[in-house]
Amino acid sequence: MSRYSANEIEAKWQKAWDEAGVFTAERSDDKPKYYVLEMFPYPSGRIHMGHVRNYTMGDVIARYKLSTGHNVLHPMGFDAFGMPAENAAMKSGGHPKDWTYGNIDEMVSQMKPMGWSLDWNRMFATCDVEYYGQQQALFLDMLEAGLVYRKNAVVNWDPVDMTVLANEQVENGRGWRSGALVERRELTQWFFKISDYSDELLSALDTLDNWPAKVKTMQANWIGKSRGLQFAFSTVDAPDGFDRIEVYTTRPDTLMGASFMGISPDHPLAKQLEQTNPEIAAFCADCRRMGTTEEELEKAEKKGFDTGLTVRHPFDTSWELPIYIANFILMDYGTGAIFGCPAHDQRDFEFATKYGLPIAPVFVSADVEADGADEYFKQKEEALVPMKSEKVRYIRGFCGAELQTGEEAVDAAVTFCEEQGVGQGVTKFRLRDWGLSRQRYWGCPIPVVNCEACGVVPEKKENLPVKLPDDVTFDVPGNPLDRHPTWRNCDCPSCGAPARRETDTMDTFVDSSWYFARFTAPRAGTPTDATEAEYWMNVDQYIGGIEHAILHLLYSRFFARAMNITGHLPEKSKEPFNALFTQGMVTHAIYKTEDADGRPVYHYPEEVETKDGKVVLKDTGAEVEVVPSAKMSKSKNNVVDPLAIIDTYGADTARWFMLSDSPPERDVEWTASGAEATYKHLSRVWRIATDAVADETAANDQDKALLREMHKAIHDVTAGVESFGFNASIAKLYGFTNTLAKSKAGGDAKREATKILAQLMSPITPHLAEEIWALLGGAGLIAQADWPQADESMLVEDEVTLPIQINGKRRGEITVPKDLAKEEVEKLALAHEAVVRALDGNAPKKLIVVPGRIVNVVV
């Protein structure tokens, strides 16, 4: 008997699948289709355990669907544009293209040994000219459909490197490379009109039944629908054109508590004022040096600048409020101007306290009398911000009842203001338009041309693709496209005069917003092919990390709609992902000690050992602190390399272990002992199979019991696979393997059971399954064999064991024929020793018999 040799087996069967073209997706009318997709990776150059888990989950589904008679589409590609390639080029020379394609080759060579059932014929990278050329065509169609436009927007600008910085490249307000103070600078940029779809993207979430509720909630919050009042304050002595300033508020009921007006440093009025007032200019410049993320704005100290101008309160024109420019107000939200009500907003409260502005309460708690209201409020040292659904007592209300909820008061205030001609109720969304311009080289060029005479002109479709030039260097600051004369200079597609290309490229989220559609026809001369898209779309099961819950998935949903409008996807694909599954992370313990200065030192798993129940360093014997279940991270030295695992145990072990220990949606901890145990188990299955081949035991009375267990295993494992309960399927496989190993059944029954075991294991450990299948003379490839069906009649036992409870506590059990009459069960139960003892001659108060389940005696 030979030993289980994973490396030999795995290479052999991968070759066999490849030669038979088992995983080539083919369209045919005689079979239903199934499209399973895992989020494609960034080509970092190395696969990690997260990939192994993610792609193995998809693979189990794909292989299962293949064996249940589906045409399966299970493709793979690379999300290949983006900054890391440029960073690498800047750091160590070379070209982003070479770096990227080198990494892709490297990763493919690491992925293939995992034995995933991928249709590699469909592979592409988003940096392939064929792909981004079609993306440019899509962009032009969207431009024509009015889904793209240009406007000014603020970016992080590094004045030394003369470049735009991503948020993560700004550290403490300084450029990560130059160390220069980062400015916020306005550039003209391209935007997708995703905000036009805010309401639809929100309401359609309700139709996504097979999406995690969590993701839907996150998207709903992100879209952020709100109902409020938009109205204008009239100004006093303001510059021309600023007679009125529009504000938006979700709390119009607090209008009588207004104490100041705040405008964004980017508000037109602020910009007007800073031209003549150096102090205001300095303040605004200071604000613009802050980062552009909301988080940074929130964390920053709240600062304001009194413009000296005032506005009149809409209900009392003699009441004037000062106008402040404030650093926490974003031009992109609402109208870029607010009124502050310090009594009922914590941020306004702090602002008013800082600048000595009045704090007038509008309402108090419902349990406070109106007379004592002002007194009550004076004792408070923070804003009173109850839930909108809570009833409060209005003391400066102007409509509705004195006692009402915030929601009721807001509605009443909107109605009242509309009647008075002071503004109108509007619905606003937090979701902003999607800025897609990136001032970078390694991305999809935006296919437009700037002509002096014609303005911004779309490139002609026949001139696509607009290819990235290869002859660029990164030794000089700035975007190489900007200083590439022969690429940048071109002829206007409209008038033919000399013109300049757009040198901005697209956000990489654009690339990943339609790749799933491209997989249905990856080599088509148009973005998609109608027949293929009609057949393969939608993605039946999408699998990926929760970190993409908002942006990627929301953008993809928008793109699917845009592609429908522009004729690239059918109506049914407006929601492109029928089911979504978000898998947990792969974690690993961290081994930590401290150096002489108290700084943490992280040790590789190989450097530690367990001695006398303590984890110590092999070298010095020093005790090590074990931090369990931390995300794998290079800096913490707790990364497990899939290649090393394949080398030691084989891909089947890695695949099985990644699914065995935790439910798929939760994090799983990689442990060396767990991997070892998996390998031992697979070796055991291998031994059982090789033993079964030559087993000459005659058929006997144990056969039926074994086959019964076999059918139960079919039933349970299948149920697990269909419900994403891979860990449950694996538990059943362990159980069935134990039964099989101990069975005294005849050789034929054992061989049959072993073949079924191999089939049930085949989605998880496909190589070992093929080997056993071949060993036992299975026809063809197990990958192409029909999934076994459980015989329902074999799932029912002839006898059942019923627990006997006394007052709800288990006190014994009886074994009875399955169909025994209830009365007979009662009789047997009452005769049970423990029951007799408990009753002590008395009659039971109550006797509950749940057929086939339980007996409960109440005494």
Add this chain to the structure above:
RNA sequence: GCCUGAGUGGCGGAAUGGUAGACGCAGGGGAUUCAAAAUCCCCCGAUGGCAACAUCGUGUGGGUUCGAGUCCCACCUUAGGCACCA
């Protein structure tokens, strides 16, 4: 503060309202072996008891039920998200 989840042995985790802890890891004992590796068998929530067995036990406190890990109410802890403000 709000919205989602989660909380069960030493650990990962099972349990359509019906025998809590399946299955795996770790641990203990035994068989085999000159010895070891590998393999096989048995035990393994806590407390008491030689044992049979008894009592307790699913974050906390209540409740519904013949019966609650599961359903309801309140709370605690924890992870993720939002930072409702525009």
